[in-house]
Amino acid sequence: MSAFGKQPNPQLNGHGELQHLxxxxxxxxxxxxxxxxxxAPFSEVAEREVKKVPLLRGKSVFNLFFENSTRTRTTFExxxxxxxxxxxxxxxxxxxxxxxxxxxxxxxxxxxxxxxxFVVRHASSGAPHLLAQHxxxxxRDHIHVVNAGDGRHAHxxxxxxxxxxIRHYKTDFTQLTIAIVGDVLxxxxxxxxIHALTTLGVPEVRVIAPKxxxxxxxxxxxxxxFNDMREGLRGVDVVMMxxxxxxxMQGALLPSTQEYFKSYGLTPEKLSLAKPDxxxxxxxxxxxxxxxxxxVADGGQAVILPQVTFGIAVRMAVMAMLAxx
Amino acid sequence: MPVATHLPDAEALCAALADAMRPxxxxxxxxxxxIHTGGVWVAARLHAALGLKIPPGSIDVSFYxxxxxxxxxxxxxxxxxxxxxxxxxxxxxxxxxLHTGRTIRAAMNELFDYGRPARIDLAVLTDRGGRELPIxxxxxxxxxxxxxxxxxxxxxxxxxGLSFRLIEK
Numbered sequence: 465m466s467a468f469g470k471q472p473n474p475q476l477n478g479h480g481e482l483q484h485l486x487x488x489x490x491x492x493x494x495x496x497x498x499x500x501x502x503x504a505p506f507s508e509v510a511e512r513e514v515k516k517v518p519l520l521r522g523k524s525v526f527n528l529f530f531e532n533s534t535r536t537r538t539t540f541e542x543x544x545x546x547x548x549x550x551x552x553x554x555x556x557x558x559x560x561x562x563x564x565x566x567x568x569x570x571x572x573x574x575x576x577x578x579x580x581x582f583v584v585r586h587a588s589s590g591a592p593h594l595l596a597q598h599x600x601x602x603x604r605d606h607i608h609v610v611n612a613g614d615g616r617h618a619h620x621x622x623x624x625x626x627x628x629x630i631r632h633y634k635t636d637f638t639q640l641t642i643a644i645v646g647d648v649l650x651x652x653x654x655x656x657x658i659h660a661l662t663t664l665g666v667p668e669v670r671v672i673a674p675k676x677x678x679x680x681x682x683x684x685x686x687x688x689x690f691n692d693m694r695e696g697l698r699g700v701d702v703v704m705m706x707x708x709x710x711x712x713m714q715g716a717l718l719p720s721t722q723e724y725f726k727s728y729g730l731t732p733e734k735l736s737l738a739k740p741d742x743x744x745x746x747x748x749x750x751x752x753x754x755x756x757x758x759x760v761a762d763g764g765q766a767v768i769l770p771q772v773t774f775g776i777a778v779r780m781a782v783m784a785m786l787a788x789x
Numbered sequence: 790m791p792v793a794t795h796l797p798d799a800e801a802l803c804a805a806l807a808d809a810m811r812p813x814x815x816x817x818x819x820x821x822x823x824i825h826t827g828g829v830w831v832a833a834r835l836h837a838a839l840g841l842k843i844p845p846g847s848i849d850v851s852f853y854x855x856x857x858x859x860x861x862x863x864x865x866x867x868x869x870x871x872x873x874x875x876x877x878x879x880x881x882x883x884x885x886x887l888h889t890g891r892t893i894r895a896a897m898n899e900l901f902d903y904g905r906p907a908r909i910d911l912a913v914l915t916d917r918g919g920r921e922l923p924i925x926x927x928x929x930x931x932x933x934x935x936x937x938x939x940x941x942x943x944x945x946x947x948x949x950g951l952s953f954r955l956i957e958k
Contacts, residue, residue: 505866505867505868506852507868508869514903516902517852517902518853518898519857784852784862785861787857788861
């Protein structure tokens with residue numbers, strides 16, 4: 465749910481350009497397609513002797529990570545550096561937040577240091593929206609906000625890099641059956657994936673999970689729900705695995721991780737029910753032997769490492785589009 | 790300034806440009822790099838006409854433009870492709886129309902991110918004037934003077950034929 469209610473999309477400026485990237489929900493298909501199209505030429509930059517283009521020269525990008533994430537922070541950092549921006553990493557869970565400084569106070573201080581962009585990861589859903597609202601209300605809407613994952617709400621760049629990966633291998637979204645498997649309840653990644661897939665016209669999006677790991681009313685997002693993994697994987701083109709969010713698990717939602725693996729772990733045997741050319745994706749970090757068998761994770765159908773590489777190009781595209789808006 | 794009523798014949802200029810370049814290129818060692826989009830079409834013609842061995846490269850200068858802060862990122866940026874080793878190469882940058890020189894500067898900046906060429910030349914079909922940087926073509930069979938409000942654009946028909954069109958800004 466957008467913190468802005470029914471207001472015009474706060475992610476777009478008056479010219480319809482991307483001003484912030486807070487969530488995929490509500491972005492038109494043309495915008496998603498444009499981001500994916502823009503990412504393609506950025507992926508070539510990594511092949512050069514000098515893996516840098518000068519677009520964000522002189523701009524300061526602050527990575528504000530109120531929650532730990534090595535991979536996401538690193539890929540944002542590489543993306544910003546390949547755009548020639550100056551990057552400042554702040555792991556705030558170990559910094560001022562412990563001294564009681566709020567998100568907005570932190571941002572105000574960094575804005576006073578001439579920040580041009582905030583990349584925000586926060587445990588509270590809506591934190592990046594709040595920041596964007598605050599910047600607009602204080603006349604600093606030239607500063608752009610990228611949501612790098614907020615609570616259970618959204619992780620839009622992960623959703624976009626997943627779409628880039630699917631388009632790279634499968635070309636046409638309108639011909640695909642795609643299954644999202646695992647801990648949907650706690651997953652901001654799953655929400656971003658579902659919004660992106662339905663916006664891009666995927667005719668059948670399946671969600672496979674035990675009842676205890678499904679949010680109520682998930683069907684309203686336009687997905688088919690399966691509690692039986694074998695049934696749900698039959699004939700799919702893409703299997704998108706989710707990480708079992710152990711650290712978010714409160715109470716006994718599952719009997720044990722071994723039990724979970726038996727029912728919902730992706731093994732070669734279960735994968736064989738999907739189309740023979742199906743690809744397997746995972747946002748990382750993987751729990752081997754919990755949601756995915758090593759034979760699948762390291763197998764020929766896995767595109768998990770290409771996802772990481774594509775993630776840099778997609779984040780470059782997003783940051784370049786924001787900075788140029 | 791008189792308005793150009795007769796636009797140059799793009800096909801004839803392609804042939805004239807190839808003739809001008811022929812004595813100065815080594816078919817085994819000279820590499821062409823066309824600038825998207827018109828320059829890529831011209832580079833393909835020159836590559837065939839001159840019988841060059843090295844496949845032509847293409848550059849989209851969207852990531853190197855000097856007006857990014859004013860105009861943002863171009864909506865349809867293409868992937869640059871340089872299918873040869875730039876280090877020590879003799880490269881001819883190919884574009885359709887030379888105007889301010891800013892695109893050529895951006896293209897040279899981009900090329901240097903692939904390596905250090907031994908030499909760069911510039912080949913264009915026509916020079917329409919209006920330079921804003923100290924850049925001059927090495928090979929240029931035609932020139933005309935156009936008011937700043939007009940854009941001279943190269944177009945390609947379905948049958949591959951090239952022609953010029955004048956667009957009012």
